[in-house]
Amino acid sequence: MNPIEKLIQIFSNFPGIGPRQARRFVYYLLTRGNGSLGELAKHISELKDDVTICADCMRFFESQNKTNKDSLYRCKICADQTRDNFTLMVVQRDIDLESVEKNGSFNGFYFVLGGGIPILEKEPEKRIRAKELKIFVERKIKKGLKEIILGVNWNPEGENTGDFVEKFLKPITEKNKIKVTHLGKGLSMGTELEYADSETMKNALRNRS
Amino acid sequence: MNPIEKLIQIFSNFPGIGPRQARRFVYYLLTRGNGSLGELAKHISELKDDVTICADCMRFFESQNKTNKDSLYRCKICADQTRDNFTLMVVQRDIDLESVEKNGSFNGFYFVLGGGIPILEKEPEKRIRAKELKIFVERKIKKGLKEIILGVNWNPEGENTGDFVEKFLKPITEKNKIKVTHLGKGLSMGTELEYADSETMKNALRNRS
Amino acid sequence: MNPIEKLIQIFSNFPGIGPRQARRFVYYLLTRGNGSLGELAKHISELKDDVTICADCMRFFESQNKTNKDSLYRCKICADQTRDNFTLMVVQRDIDLESVEKNGSFNGFYFVLGGGIPILEKEPEKRIRAKELKIFVERKIKKGLKEIILGVNWNPEGENTGDFVEKFLKPITEKNKIKVTHLGKGLSMGTELEYADSETMKNALRNRS
Amino acid sequence: MNPIEKLIQIFSNFPGIGPRQARRFVYYLLTRGNGSLGELAKHISELKDDVTICADCMRFFESQNKTNKDSLYRCKICADQTRDNFTLMVVQRDIDLESVEKNGSFNGFYFVLGGGIPILEKEPEKRIRAKELKIFVERKIKKGLKEIILGVNWNPEGENTGDFVEKFLKPITEKNKIKVTHLGKGLSMGTELEYADSETMKNALRNRS
Numbered sequence: 108m109n110p111i112e113k114l115i116q117i118f119s120n121f122p123g124i125g126p127r128q129a130r131r132f133v134y135y136l137l138t139r140g141n142g143s144l145g146e147l148a149k150h151i152s153e154l155k156d157d158v159t160i161c162a163d164c165m166r167f168f169e170s171q172n173k174t175n176k177d178s179l180y181r182c183k184i185c186a187d188q189t190r191d192n193f194t195l196m197v198v199q200r201d202i203d204l205e206s207v208e209k210n211g212s213f214n215g216f217y218f219v220l221g222g223g224i225p226i227l228e229k230e231p232e233k234r235i236r237a238k239e240l241k242i243f244v245e246r247k248i249k250k251g252l253k254e255i256i257l258g259v260n261w262n263p264e265g266e267n268t269g270d271f272v273e274k275f276l277k278p279i280t281e282k283n284k285i286k287v288t289h290l291g292k293g294l295s296m297g298t299e300l301e302y303a304d305s306e307t308m309k310n311a312l313r314n315r316s
Numbered sequence: 317m318n319p320i321e322k323l324i325q326i327f328s329n330f331p332g333i334g335p336r337q338a339r340r341f342v343y344y345l346l347t348r349g350n351g352s353l354g355e356l357a358k359h360i361s362e363l364k365d366d367v368t369i370c371a372d373c374m375r376f377f378e379s380q381n382k383t384n385k386d387s388l389y390r391c392k393i394c395a396d397q398t399r400d401n402f403t404l405m406v407v408q409r410d411i412d413l414e415s416v417e418k419n420g421s422f423n424g425f426y427f428v429l430g431g432g433i434p435i436l437e438k439e440p441e442k443r444i445r446a447k448e449l450k451i452f453v454e455r456k457i458k459k460g461l462k463e464i465i466l467g468v469n470w471n472p473e474g475e476n477t478g479d480f481v482e483k484f485l486k487p488i489t490e491k492n493k494i495k496v497t498h499l500g501k502g503l504s505m506g507t508e509l510e511y512a513d514s515e516t517m518k519n520a521l522r523n524r525s
Numbered sequence: 526m527n528p529i530e531k532l533i534q535i536f537s538n539f540p541g542i543g544p545r546q547a548r549r550f551v552y553y554l555l556t557r558g559n560g561s562l563g564e565l566a567k568h569i570s571e572l573k574d575d576v577t578i579c580a581d582c583m584r585f586f587e588s589q590n591k592t593n594k595d596s597l598y599r600c601k602i603c604a605d606q607t608r609d610n611f612t613l614m615v616v617q618r619d620i621d622l623e624s625v626e627k628n629g630s631f632n633g634f635y636f637v638l639g640g641g642i643p644i645l646e647k648e649p650e651k652r653i654r655a656k657e658l659k660i661f662v663e664r665k666i667k668k669g670l671k672e673i674i675l676g677v678n679w680n681p682e683g684e685n686t687g688d689f690v691e692k693f694l695k696p697i698t699e700k701n702k703i704k705v706t707h708l709g710k711g712l713s714m715g716t717e718l719e720y721a722d723s724e725t726m727k728n729a730l731r732n733r734s
Numbered sequence: 735m736n737p738i739e740k741l742i743q744i745f746s747n748f749p750g751i752g753p754r755q756a757r758r759f760v761y762y763l764l765t766r767g768n769g770s771l772g773e774l775a776k777h778i779s780e781l782k783d784d785v786t787i788c789a790d791c792m793r794f795f796e797s798q799n800k801t802n803k804d805s806l807y808r809c810k811i812c813a814d815q816t817r818d819n820f821t822l823m824v825v826q827r828d829i830d831l832e833s834v835e836k837n838g839s840f841n842g843f844y845f846v847l848g849g850g851i852p853i854l855e856k857e858p859e860k861r862i863r864a865k866e867l868k869i870f871v872e873r874k875i876k877k878g879l880k881e882i883i884l885g886v887n888w889n890p891e892g893e894n895t896g897d898f899v900e901k902f903l904k905p906i907t908e909k910n911k912i913k914v915t916h917l918g919k920g921l922s923m924g925t926e927l928e929y930a931d932s933e934t935m936k937n938a939l940r941n942r943s
Contacts, residue, residue, distance in 0.1 A: 326565055331546075332549070337540075346573065360554065365528075367555060
């Protein structure tokens with residue numbers, strides 16, 4: 108296959124990109140100078156050189172400060188002494204962590220599962236960082252962990268993932284009296300009762316306060 | 317103005333209808349026989365003859381059974397002896413009541429405010445059935461009312477309406493220890509953390525359980 | 526069925542209206558005073574009293590001027606002496622006529638078929654005003670008609686309608702050397718070649734000039 | 735700036751990609767193995783090695799066959815002896831050429847301007863391959879060129895580009911009696927008269943046949 112078709116194929120696997128837009132990407136690149144192509148190539152091939160997986164939350168991060176040894180294996184958040192050791196939010200993907208963190212209303216720590224568990228998955232523990240989570244939770248318990256928040260999407264895969272994590276951690280959480288909580292469900296901003304779907308309405312009623 | 321233009325103008329005031337669709341309505345009617353036009357006209361002019369405002373919840377309903385005097389001034393729901401007297405949900409419009417009722421997860425009674433209160437409204441009590449609500453709540457208290465649920469939309473007008481109702485009823489609710497609750501806010505079905513707006517996320521965290 | 530449900534059912538048959546919006550219409554009407562309901566009813570029932578079908582183009586119109594006898598059976602356009610007698614545009618519905626007329630670039634006369642002919646229709650001539658068209662064309666020929674423009678939508682029903690009309694009129698048009706033309710097909714305003722569908726592109730090429 | 739942010743920035747410049755999706759791209763890449771990252775990088779940096787600009791139509795193409803010298807500087811289409819030498823279509827971008835070619839109804843040759851000329855552009859000839867076009871047209875004339883089709887988008891930039899090309903080539907086209915044509919304008923497939931914009935309708939009428 109020629110380089111153009113090959114690249115179209117690769118770009119077509121990018122999240123949310125179809126063949127047509129993939130083709131436009133390639134044409135866009137063809138109009139760039141060799142310099143910027145080289146630069147892009149360099150950044151892609153080196154992407155993971157400076158990017159480490161945080162030894163705590165398992166998210167991707169860039170080792171900012173080579174002199175500060177700690178920042179080589181733990182991300183900014185996990186290295187932050189001022190954060191609340193009592194709560195840990197388990198999320199599916201890096202981008203969920205960022206979106207919660209950007210929100211600013213959570214001050215505990217995170218753990219990134221690295222994905223979700225589809226319904227009927229035979230080997231769920233292989234789909235996410237189950238063992239790593241267990242180890243991390245055990246370490247956090249020593250530091251006073253009191254609550255684990257299941258920060259999963261409200262869709263079948265997300266709920267399935269949350270259920271699995273809850274069951275998977277049960278032995279530790281029960282033994283150590285750790286509360287496992289779910290994000291609140293109900294009306295999202297902008298929802299009008301008239302258009303609220305039945306599940307959302309049920310939860311809005313159940314979770315009234 | 318000629319009948320066609322007049323009707324277009326009237327239909328343009330229907331909720332969600334612009335001049336173009338209003339015009340299509342008129343052309344559609346022009347293709348109907350005089351019989352069906354007459355029928356439609358009859359139903360419209362008689363619409364309110366058989367439709368009463370429920371003496372309790374203030375919703376529109378049709379007096380089903382002329383022999384049953386009760387059904388002449390109270391709607392099916394309000395006349396239903398089996399419903400829970402402890403909870404009352406205050407909604408903005410008839411259609412909200414129907415959507416909650418269709419959901420089936422609420423078994424208390426309703427009250428329809430008949431609208432919402434826009435931000436900065438000078439005379440809020442004139443925008444909704446404030447006095448009627450007060451009277452109804454006082455009657456319900458005698459029957460054991462324990463909780464008033466503010467079933468308002470999550471948008472500025474809805475929240476403004478809820479705040480007003482809460483303040484407006486405070487004297488009675490405090491005196492009688494009636495709990496005033498709000499529908500749960502948080503993730504709606506289908507929400508992915510990545511795309512949750514900041515207000516929804518805040519509430520999903522605050523209302524975790 | 527009670528008046529509310531009955532009206533919801535009727536409104537659900539309005540073009541482009543589903544049950545949910547039909548219900549909102551009824552609730553909207555319920556909030557109107559009996560006065561405006563009566564007015565609406567009156568306009569609907571009288572809609573066809575002042576509205577006549579033009580004896581020429583067959584469109585609906587309102588007899589503006591009772592004193593001017595001509596305006597009682599012919600619409601403004603058909604009564605307009607200054608328009609071009611050589612061209613006649615055959616359209617499917619009143620609304621098509623209006624949209625072409627609003628455009629202002631056509632100065633001939635119109636004929637409204639009153640609908641379209643679905644593919645595989647057994648009795649096409651019953652679906653549209655075929656006989657009336659023939660008679661009108663014959664009258665127009667005496668006034669010097671030279672061209673019939675098939676002003677149909679570019680979709681299967683529209684093309685089928687155009688084909689039928691063309692075949693149906695062939696005896697007269699051939700005998701009297703009347704040109705039968707189709708609206709130009711090609712790029713519509715805003716079309717980018719990249720996204721032009723194959724049929725449009727074919728025509729844009731064939732009809733280049 | 736760290737590699738992640740740098741890449742997000744670069745991807746944000748891809749056509750149709752915003753910062754949020756750019757970020758998702760990077761996270762997607764972070765989950766790939768170093769192998770596939772290397773492969774992608776390689777394809778990007780080598781993209782232009784095997785890709786040449788066709789000496790005739792100026793489109794990008796891959797020199798398929800090193801042994802066949804001709805295929806080293808002319809693309810498949812331009813090297814195709816069986817195509818029609820009388821017509822040349824001038825398009826703005828490679829992707830337009832592909833979309834016309836895929837359509838299959840054009841059998842002449844192409845020329846890719848490499849872009850469009852925005853309204854009020856001071857130095858239009860610098861925005862597109864004006865000189866190259868002139869030279870190419872002169873060569874094609876020797877081979878019997880009879881018509882130049884302006885295959886531009888129907889939007890302000892496209893029309894401006896077409897007008898410039900037409901004026902720019904006038905000396906040659908007039909001298910050699912080359913017809914300059916525009917793609918047909920009118921109803922696109924699916925258009926209903928009721929919704930046709932005024933410009934499209936004007937052209938549909940003017941270009942009727």
